[in-house]
Structures are given as structure tokens and as C-alpha cells.
Amino acid sequence: MKKTVLLFATILLMVAPAQSEEINLQQLDMDSRASQPNSNSLMFRRNAAQYRQLSEEEKSEIAEQREIARRQAEEYQRRQMEEYRRQQAQAEEQRRQMEEERRRAEALKPITLYENKLKIYALVNGQVITSNDMQSRINAFILTTGIPYNDKTKSMITGKVLQGAIDEKLKLQEAKKNNIVISQKELTSAVRDFEENNGMKAGQLDQILRQAKVSPKVWITQIEADLAWKKLISMKGYNKINIGEYEIKRAYDDVKKDMKNKKYMLSEIVINKKDAKDIRQLSEVLRQDPRFELYAMQFSQSPSAANGGRLGWVLHGKLPSVLEKAVVKLKIGEVSDPIAYGNDYYIFKMDNIFNPETDAKTMPTKKEIVSFLENKKLEEMANKYMKDLRSRALIEKKI
Secondary structure: OHHHHHHHHHHHHHHHHHHHOOOOHHHHHHHHHHHOOOOOOHHHOOOHHHHHHOOHHHHHHHHHHHHHHHHHHHHHHHHHHHHHHHHHHHHHHHHHHHHHHHHHHHHOOOOOOHHHOOOEEEEEOOEEEEHHHHHHHHHHHHHHHOOOOOOOOHHHHHHHHHHHHHHHHHHHHHHHHOOOOOOHHHHHHHHHHHHHHOOOOOOHHHHHHHHOOOOHHHHHHHHHHHHHHHHHHHHOOOOOOOOOHHHHHHHHHHHHHHOOOOEEEEEEEEEEHHHOOOHHHHHHHHHHOOOHHHHHHHHOOOHHHHHOOEEEEEEOOOOOHHHHHHHOOOOOOOEOOOEEEOOEEEEEEEEEEEOOOOOOOOOOOHHHHHHHHHHHHHHHHHHHHHHHHHHHOOEEEOO
């Protein structure tokens, strides 16, 4: 008996310290709820009887905490969804860019004509343009313009490159007649200028040309023809153009008058009907590729091609009705369908629209007018010179 009482006393002494400190169950419950405001666990729920015993202030506080928890959860979900969408969009853009690069690389691959078998494309006053020349020139065209050679463009590219090769022969032949010679030093300097302008190291161009299946000799010939033509134009005095005060005043008055009328800033590509087999494909390409200026420089047969097809401002009502009807439907940035007029097809791009009732009127300076008139005259003279050379030459196209 005495042993039992002693054991019981010992147990009381062991338990006593734990019972001596009062435990605040309500505070413990509130702390637990605060740490898990959005939990659905049963241990954090109050039953209906407990909830009714709370004061209105406590109920309001609980409702506020629940609303805060709900908003936090919604904000977290929104951010998670935004991040997911951003990552998905980024991944999709990367896939799109990779696919575009793959397609572009495929489209810009160097071509091989006739399995490298020699064919004659044209004779220019007895001088031959071969398929080897054309292969290098087409690959040079692809390399420098980035215009893909495919079913939609190859006919136009071939025609453009062949005409360029013919014109090179004419330029070099005419330069020789006028005792114009381009030195090796001038050629080397021109090549180095090209490398520097395109961020290349000295000698790197040769490697790039060979990788693109472009004969360095053909490339140098193109440079030689351009340098010779500039010297020829200068020698003929075409670059010594005098613009009189009357011409300047008339041009200024024309511009001032134009400011009172609606007008369109247009770019054009003009192709003769006999060469326009792929004109509709070209229009489709131009709606996908924003480089209208580049395509105009390469394919347009209008004098404006030298200026990237830019016509400048054209007054409303000044175009032939069939062209005007198509132009007025265009919005800024849009490209027209091919429009047949006379012996040609026209494709227009709307660069800007001037409305005198709403747009500010800015007059050009005298210096700008003189520069415009000089460039216009020089371009007209150079084009007339080349046209005369073509008309006098014996040109035979074999393919």
C-alpha cells in the first residue's frame, strides 16, 4: 500500500509542471488559422456552433482574412498563367525563327545550272555569256540581296541577272572604246571598301564568294564595269549639270501648288508584259517580304528602279484613270495587285498619303530642290546613254 501511494505521488510530481502553465487554446487556434489562411484542412475549420459564438468584429476579421487569401490565390494563379503563356509564346517564337532560318537557308542555297555543263546564254557584240557566268552571277545576286531563288522568283532573277550581264559587257566595251582603264589598285581598293562596309576582315570576301559558288573573277568584273561606267559618265560631262534659277523657281512653285491638293507617296515596280509571266507571284512575294525597294531595284524596268522604285509625291488625279482607281484603294503600307496599262504591268506600294486639310505643310529648301533636279537630270542622261548602247549593240539571247 505504502509503495502504491509513493508511486502515485511521483506521477503527480512529474505531471504538475505541465499543468501549472495555462494553455490559451483560442490563441493557438487563431495562430494556426493565420499561418494557413487558405487551408481546407478540417483542423482549421470552425463548426457552426463555434462560429456563432464569435463577435461581429471577429467574424468581420475572418471574412477579411478569407478575402485577402482568395485575392492572393487569384493573383498567384494569374501570375503563374501569365508566366506560362509568356514561356509558351517565347518557345513558339523561337520555333518560328528557327523554321524561318531553316527555310531561308534552304532558299538561299547556291544553285548549279545544267550540272555545270557549259551552255551559251547570250552573245553581246560577239562576246559570250556562258552558263558558268550566269551561275556565279545568280549566286552573287542571292548572296547580296537575300532574295530567294525559287519557283516564284527564278524567272525574274534569271532575267534580271542576264540583263545585268549584258549591260556589263556594254559598259566595258564602251569604256575600252574611250580608252578608260581600271587599274588593279582601284579594283583592290573597291573590294576592300566593300569588305569594310560589310564588316569583313581583309581577304574574307574571297572565302565567302567561294562558299557561295561565286567566281571571284566574275565578282571583280562586276566591280570593274561599275567603276568604268562612272568614269565614262564623268568623262562625257553628264555629271556637270547646271540648274538655272528659272528651273528652281518653277520646281518650287510646283511644290507649293501641290501642297493645296491631296497626294500619294508611291513606289512602283514596272515590268513589260512580255517579261511579266511571274508578275502575280511577285505581287504575292511583296506582301510577305517588306523589302519593296530592293525588289524594285532588282526587277523594275522603270527609270525609278535606280531609286528603289520611289516615285515621290503624286497628285490625286494625275495618274491614268486605270492606275488611279487601284491606287486610291490602298492604305499606307499596302501593295497593289498587278495593273495592266499600255505595254506594262504596274505594282504600287502606298508609302504615305498627304491630306491638305489635316496634314502639316513642309516646303523643301532651295538646296533640296537643286539636289533633286541634278539627280533627276543625271539619271535621265545615264539611262539614255545605256539605252543607246543597247539599241546599237548586236545582242543574241540563246536561252
